[in-house]
Amino acid sequence: MNKFVATGSSIALETPVIGRITRSPLRDENSRTEHVLVATNTPIHHDDMRGYGAILTADSTESLPPGKEPFPPIVHSLQKLENFCEGDVVVVRPGRGKTGPSTVRAIYCINSRFSNLLLTEQCNSRCLMCSQPPKVEDDSYLVDEALKVIKLINKDAEVLGMTGGEPTLLKDRFFSLIQACRDNLPKTYLHVLTNGRFFVYKDFARKLAEIGHPDLMLGIPIYSDIADEHDYVVQAKGAFEQTLKGIYNLGSYGVNVEVRVVIHALTYERLPQLARFIFQNLPFVRHIALMGLEITGYTKKNLKELWIDPYDYQAQLVEAVEFLADRGMNVSVYNHQLCVIPKSIWSYARQSISDWKNIYLDECQPCAVLKKCGGLFKSAENVHSSHIRAFREGPALATAQASL
Amino acid sequence: MTLNLLNQGIANKSERYTLLPFRFMQFGNEMLLVNDFGEYTFLPGEVFREFVNHKLDETANHYKELESLHFLAKAVTPMLIDLLAMRYKMRKIFLAGFTKLHILVVTLRCDHSCQYCQVSRQSPDKVKFDMSSETALRSVDLIFRSPAPAITIEFQGGEPLLNFDTIKLVVNRAEELNKLAGKKIDFVICTNLAPLTEEALSFCKEHDISISTSLDGPEFIHNANRPNQKKDSYRVTLENLARARQTLGIGKVAALMTTTRLSLDYPIEIIDEYVRQGFKSIFLRSLSPYGFAVRTHKKIGHDMSLFLDFYKKGFEYIIALNRQGIDFVECYARIILTKILTPFSPGFVDLQSPAGIGINVAVYNYDGKVYASDESRMLAEMGDDTFQIGDVNANSYEEIFGGPKLQNLMAASCNETLPGCSDCALQPYCGADPVYHYATQKDIFGHRPTSGYCEKNMTIIKYLFEKIRSGDKELLKIFLAWVRYKNISELTREPVLQPS
Numbered sequence: 001m002n003k004f005v006a007t008g009s010s011i012a013l014e015t016p017v018i019g020r021i022t023r024s025p026l027r028d029e030n031s032r033t034e035h036v037l038v039a040t041n042t043p044i045h046h047d048d049m050r051g052y053g054a055i056l057t058a059d060s061t062e063s064l065p066p067g068k069e070p071f072p073p074i075v076h077s078l079q080k081l082e083n084f085c086e087g088d089v090v091v092v093r094p095g096r097g098k099t100g101p102s103t104v105r106a107i108y109c110i111n112s113r114f115s116n117l118l119l120t121e122q123c124n125s126r127c128l129m130c131s132q133p134p135k136v137e138d139d140s141y142l143v144d145e146a147l148k149v150i151k152l153i154n155k156d157a158e159v160l161g162m163t164g165g166e167p168t169l170l171k172d173r174f175f176s177l178i179q180a181c182r183d184n185l186p187k188t189y190l191h192v193l194t195n196g197r198f199f200v201y202k203d204f205a206r207k208l209a210e211i212g213h214p215d216l217m218l219g220i221p222i223y224s225d226i227a228d229e230h231d232y233v234v235q236a237k238g239a240f241e242q243t244l245k246g247i248y249n250l251g252s253y254g255v256n257v258e259v260r261v262v263i264h265a266l267t268y269e270r271l272p273q274l275a276r277f278i279f280q281n282l283p284f285v286r287h288i289a290l291m292g293l294e295i296t297g298y299t300k301k302n303l304k305e306l307w308i309d310p311y312d313y314q315a316q317l318v319e320a321v322e323f324l325a326d327r328g329m330n331v332s333v334y335n336h337q338l339c340v341i342p343k344s345i346w347s348y349a350r351q352s353i354s355d356w357k358n359i360y361l362d363e364c365q366p367c368a369v370l371k372k373c374g375g376l377f378k379s380a381e382n383v384h385s386s387h388i389r390a391f392r393e394g395p396a397l398a399t400a401q402a403s404l
Numbered sequence: 405m406t407l408n409l410l411n412q413g414i415a416n417k418s419e420r421y422t423l424l425p426f427r428f429m430q431f432g433n434e435m436l437l438v439n440d441f442g443e444y445t446f447l448p449g450e451v452f453r454e455f456v457n458h459k460l461d462e463t464a465n466h467y468k469e470l471e472s473l474h475f476l477a478k479a480v481t482p483m484l485i486d487l488l489a490m491r492y493k494m495r496k497i498f499l500a501g502f503t504k505l506h507i508l509v510v511t512l513r514c515d516h517s518c519q520y521c522q523v524s525r526q527s528p529d530k531v532k533f534d535m536s537s538e539t540a541l542r543s544v545d546l547i548f549r550s551p552a553p554a555i556t557i558e559f560q561g562g563e564p565l566l567n568f569d570t571i572k573l574v575v576n577r578a579e580e581l582n583k584l585a586g587k588k589i590d591f592v593i594c595t596n597l598a599p600l601t602e603e604a605l606s607f608c609k610e611h612d613i614s615i616s617t618s619l620d621g622p623e624f625i626h627n628a629n630r631p632n633q634k635k636d637s638y639r640v641t642l643e644n645l646a647r648a649r650q651t652l653g654i655g656k657v658a659a660l661m662t663t664t665r666l667s668l669d670y671p672i673e674i675i676d677e678y679v680r681q682g683f684k685s686i687f688l689r690s691l692s693p694y695g696f697a698v699r700t701h702k703k704i705g706h707d708m709s710l711f712l713d714f715y716k717k718g719f720e721y722i723i724a725l726n727r728q729g730i731d732f733v734e735c736y737a738r739i740i741l742t743k744i745l746t747p748f749s750p751g752f753v754d755l756q757s758p759a760g761i762g763i764n765v766a767v768y769n770y771d772g773k774v775y776a777s778d779e780s781r782m783l784a785e786m787g788d789d790t791f792q793i794g795d796v797n798a799n800s801y802e803e804i805f806g807g808p809k810l811q812n813l814m815a816a817s818c819n820e821t822l823p824g825c826s827d828c829a830l831q832p833y834c835g836a837d838p839v840y841h842y843a844t845q846k847d848i849f850g851h852r853p854t855s856g857y858c859e860k861n862m863t864i865i866k867y868l869f870e871k872i873r874s875g876d877k878e879l880l881k882i883f884l885a886w887v888r889y890k891n892i893s894e895l896t897r898e899p900v901l902q903p904s
Contacts, residue, residue, distance in 0.1 A: 225472040226468050226471055241484065241487065245487060276472070277472055283746070326895055327745075328888050
């Protein structure tokens, strides 16, 4: 889920280094340890190299000063270094074996609205349309890294996401992460994706609430108003009841919850009934996101069972959106192109696709509302609605445009 | 009718699904099913029979609908019970906090002699009919014993402005006590506005006090219902209404109407008067069967069916206004519609179960006697102290609000257990009213087939259900706007553009 990756060769890089990008040398040597210097003016003086977590350069090794002093690890011959901005937080990782290329990965991008920390790839559900298929290997290093990243993120960051896998499987370490955000990023809206099942334990919900994060939202999926149908989609028996009870527990402790619904061939039919179910049973949730399918991960494997042209479920989508909106529920439509949803619900459509995987098609280019449209997932380049088309400027469009 | 087969369902393992508890009634050509969480559905007769006989197929849409609305469950798990318990709790949330509305009758004296009024006295004898400072202060102390984090202190009479010193005393004392208690307090004065001095008005402004006045309709109705000595009540009310609105803001001044036999012929004129005077809502209230109203029944009384005709005419007119773009709410319907259209149940003392007497409302009379509701003290003014639950000058908070008197009344306050209510499909949308039934039938439990309360509420609830079932989308939008306290324009979007 990382936006920018650059690869190069490294010197003295033994273990992963996490640091904040600086593009200009820092005078104060004490503050250098938490920074990764992007060196653009090589060769650089010895004094200017000392103390950084790592040094990144596009140049080859010849331009670096030979010296006896222990320098920080250096990754050189890097491509696309211009993608790393002042303030980004990166992981610099040594290559596998002796010859593998070292990588620089941006975990937090200061200029992006969509920075997600991947906390684990393990999960207790197996959703048919999972975009991040779970793995069973021990990946606890991700938490260690995330804890370091949280300390380095710009204190004015507006939003930070956490995702998995299923973060609550980390148990106490999950709480440490939330705590770290509370302490280091108290002004940052923290959005955590979870299946909510673990909150079936009231104590677990209470512990999260007691951390007292000032601006926390849990995004929790519900795919159907019928238990068996939800359980089938997430491939876990009993998940529906656990998730529901989990949301109640969270609600009773005042933790903000967002309900996320992925719309596909197995869920579109009962979308209006699901909207009713959410309003009647979970009226306290803060937001409901009705989301289009991302053609990645398990979805690719299960495409035959899951695919429906969004154009063909407009009626259900409109009914669900209007039902919720009429009752004062805060509802959004994610991941849908404006040309496949009726204009009457344009005002609920959000530009929800992370910038680094957001594309528009050739036929989109002349569209009058392109700039307001959420576009497509990169993965949808070849699998998308057959009704994608450009809107022409005109009076018919004017009122609908105003609602965007 | 009730069908509570929960245990039976669990016992019989061969059944494919369990029926969850619900009630039902024939509704037109269909069956109306309602459960304790306020969910409802209409089923064709044959589907209903299939359903209750466990013959409904799992893949049928009716099956899913009934499962979604908690009428059936594939298996009754402890988790499901927990979830349903949450829903039930949401439905009874109005009980949280205990007594919230505290009514102080600061005087019985009044300058009007309304036909329907139970309590007004033209007496100049201040001592006899005014609440003393001592009683007022003891009442405030009791009010602050209430655990409710948000309370309303309402001043009634007589005409409460005639004893304004006591109002000031109570407000100041309450604000003083609240420095420690930290409650949210709303103050309301129920007044005919006639004795509204500048001093009283600026005091209201200073202490954020709301006004609730009486407006019975156009001049000829208002003056006939609410005579004062100069026969100019309507003019005086409107003049002072304007003054009050100017000083306090339009949202701080509400009006209530009382229905009399004269009113019954003029629902539209009364509503027009409310619209003309800039009110956004009206509460079409049936005449209370208490006090003078009972004595003068022949003159002004009306039976329930006449009121219901009046109500429906008025209601249709209000809907027509809304369709023309005039935002105007009928408040009684709003209470019921909230129960039907949302998972919530607003507390309204006369239309909730358990009834609000004592537990949601208490009346502190001028003489220190505490009553379980406003109607209770009206009965008391007729010499019947059945609903007196204590005396501020003699009893402790625990004796008044935890005493046997109130406990006995509570036994008749839950429609879940009342004969005739317990198996009524409309029960979750209705309430219980022991005081009404005592006043009309001399029995706090009451006899439903001859109960005016039952006739009124069943008629109105069914009437609203017919409206909802009609599938009129514009009307549903109007109802939702009411329920959400919004203007209809806030709920309208562009018409749906169908893809060509």
